[in-house]
Amino acid sequence: MASLKDLRDRIASVKATQKITRAMQMVAAAKLRRAQEAVVAARPYSARLEDVLADIPVNPAKADMPALMRGRGRDKVQLAVICTADRGLCGGFNMQIVRHARAFLRARLSEGKQVKIITIGKKGAEMLKREFGALFIDSVNVSRYKNAGFEQARAIAEDIVKRYDQQEFDVCTLFYSEFKSVINQQPQAQQLIPCGQGFETGGGGRAAGEEQAGKATQPAGSAPAFYEFEPDIADVLADLVLRLLSARIFRALLENAAGEMGAKMTAMDNATRNAGTMIDSLSITYNRRRQARITTELIEIIAGAEAL
Amino acid sequence: MAGKFQFDLISPEKIVFSAEVEEVNIPGSEGYFSVLAGHMPLMTRAVPGSVHIRKSAGEAVQFIIFGGLIEVKTDKTSLLAESAVPLARLDKQDIERRIAHARNLLKDVRTEDSRSRLEEFIYHMSAIKSAEIGG
Numbered sequence: 001m002a003s004l005k006d007l008r009d010r011i012a013s014v015k016a017t018q019k020i021t022r023a024m025q026m027v028a029a030a031k032l033r034r035a036q037e038a039v040v041a042a043r044p045y046s047a048r049l050e051d052v053l054a055d056i057p058v059n060p061a062k063a064d065m066p067a068l069m070r071g072r073g074r075d076k077v078q079l080a081v082i083c084t085a086d087r088g089l090c091g092g093f094n095m096q097i098v099r100h101a102r103a104f105l106r107a108r109l110s111e112g113k114q115v116k117i118i119t120i121g122k123k124g125a126e127m128l129k130r131e132f133g134a135l136f137i138d139s140v141n142v143s144r145y146k147n148a149g150f151e152q153a154r155a156i157a158e159d160i161v162k163r164y165d166q167q168e169f170d171v172c173t174l175f176y177s178e179f180k181s182v183i184n185q186q187p188q189a190q191q192l193i194p195c196g197q198g199f200e201t202g203g204g205g206r207a208a209g210e211e212q213a214g215k216a217t218q219p220a221g222s223a224p225a226f227y228e229f230e231p232d233i234a235d236v237l238a239d240l241v242l243r244l245l246s247a248r249i250f251r252a253l254l255e256n257a258a259g260e261m262g263a264k265m266t267a268m269d270n271a272t273r274n275a276g277t278m279i280d281s282l283s284i285t286y287n288r289r290r291q292a293r294i295t296t297e298l299i300e301i302i303a304g305a306e307a308l
Numbered sequence: 309m310a311g312k313f314q315f316d317l318i319s320p321e322k323i324v325f326s327a328e329v330e331e332v333n334i335p336g337s338e339g340y341f342s343v344l345a346g347h348m349p350l351m352t353r354a355v356p357g358s359v360h361i362r363k364s365a366g367e368a369v370q371f372i373i374f375g376g377l378i379e380v381k382t383d384k385t386s387l388l389a390e391s392a393v394p395l396a397r398l399d400k401q402d403i404e405r406r407i408a409h410a411r412n413l414l415k416d417v418r419t420e421d422s423r424s425r426l427e428e429f430i431y432h433m434s435a436i437k438s439a440e441i442g443g
Contacts, residue, residue, distance in 0.1 A: 041322035048318060048386055052351070052379055150320035150390065165419070227379075230338050230352040236377075238421070239353045243377055243388065250320055 004293070007286040011279055018275035024089070025268035032182065032261035039179055039254045046247040053195070053244060055227070056237070066234065068161065068241045071194030072170050077114045079137075079169035080105060081160065081192065083176040083252050084124030085260040091270075093177065093185060093263035094123040100187035101175045105132060116169055120156065121256070137168075153250035157242060164193055176252035177259045183266050185259035190252075192245055311345035314384035315361065317371060317392055324392045325361065325369065332385060333360040334378055335432070343385050350380040354387060356432040358395065358439075370395040372436060374406060375429065400437070407433045 002010070082101045084094045101124070108115050117132055119125040120140045129136070140156055160172060172193040177185040229236045315332050317325035332343045335357025354376040361369045376389030393399075410430050417423045 038321070042320055044316075044323050045318045045320045045388060048316075048379075048388060049377075052377070052388075153320075154390075227349045227351040230336065230350065235337070236351050236353060240377060243390075247320060 004286065004289055007282060007289065011282045011286065014275050014278050014282065018272055018279065021268045021271040021275060025265055025272060028261045028265040028268060032258065032265055035254070035258035035261050036179070039251075039258045042251060042254050046251045049240070049244050049247050052240065056240075066238050066241055068164065068193055068245075069195055069237065075113065075171045077116065077169040077171075078108050079116045079118065079160070079163070079172040079193075081118045081120065081156075081172060081174045081249075082124045082128070083174070083249075083256050084119070084121040084127075085256060086122045087260075088123060089267065090260050090264035091267035093260055094121075094127065096185065096187045097175055097177050098124055098127045100189065102128070102131070104173065104175070104189060105135075118160075120253070137163075150246065150250050153253055154242075154246040156249050157245040160192070160245065161242060169193075174248060174252055176256050179255045179258040179262065182262040185263060188252075190248060192248060195241060195244060313343075313345040313347075315343075316384070316386045317359065317361075317373075318386060318388050319392050320390065324371065324389070327363060329361050329363050330365075331360075331362040332387075334387060335359070335373070336378060337428075343380055346382060347380050347385070349382060350378070352378050354378050354389065356429060356436055358436070359387065359392070372398050374433070403433060403437050407437070 080101060082097065084097050088094065105115055105117070115132075115135050116137045117128065117135045118138045118140065119128065119136070122139075122141070125136070125139045138159075163169065164172070171191065174190045174192045176188055176190075178188045180186055312328040312330055315325070315327065315329045316323060330344070333340060334343065335355050337353040337355050340357070354373060356374045357372070359371045359373055361371070363369065371392045371394055373387070373389040373392045376387055376392075379386045379388070393402075407430055410426050410433070414423065414426045414430070417426060
């Protein structure tokens, strides 16, 4: 049985832990607010780009549509870009994304497809390395940057496009977690390449985010604007696609950052509360034990006195 | 004076400018052009340069953009710019950094397309540098 001193030490240590979790919760809350603002502020840009894409009349027969939009008409080699946080201690946040991605990867593999993986963020790499280690082609480290920047997203997008041009893969799917609210983050899979509508191939289309699915069901002829393209449609589209990919990755990074902080805040709040309950129950045991000892001592004294 | 139309200047981080304006002068890939109310739908690439926005007679704003996408619709015009800074806050070092970065990229590009695009970028950035900062 634990002695009184052990109990005292235990209470002190739990109290110290509680202090840490409480501090982490407050830090997460402050960061969350900033991350949330960044997500909201960044939405118009990607939303407008998606609108533009939806406005462009899709014509598969036309060669002026870049391959990135059209796809190559096959889905033999799949690339999964998996965005997670760099750190743990945020509840099931990373696990959710990883589980979602893992199900996708296993399904593709069982279909006999070739799969390649790029991870963004350390945690995802750590969790997936054991099962899919051989499939990794790159791990992007974003922790060097304090806040996710658009330039960085653009660099990642450029890298992906380069790999596509070198025929490294046919279909690219992006995994991240959408920030719905502080306590709710939804893991998402979004098809990045090919990004033109009506070209969803293989599993990517099925698993594509709600937003995507909603757009795809729009009637094809819903009053597309008839644009004049300058200098020509191919030039504009090539530019648009890169921009769109960057925007999507940027958005994924921001949503992830906000989600991570939300999950961390919730997790740390729970931890603080758990520590509180633990301290309470330990204190009760401690007090009882102390009282019991005093009682025993008293009984011994009284019994000694009576014996005289 | 002519009618007004909605103009939005949006960067990936936020909406930089959004208001009813009379005229916008934008650096397109084929040269500077002006948009007035009722312009025909147009989509084109923007190159680094300065955007003049005239809200009403005598009330103008100027931004420097580093490339983007312009979408003109009959009732509204959007400029999706990679980054946009008000002219007053233009930073010479930032421009030099971007030019240096582009030069770096230029070293290992393979396709003719991206090479010409980078060269175009550097050209326009240098133009901004000499025009707006003087140096």
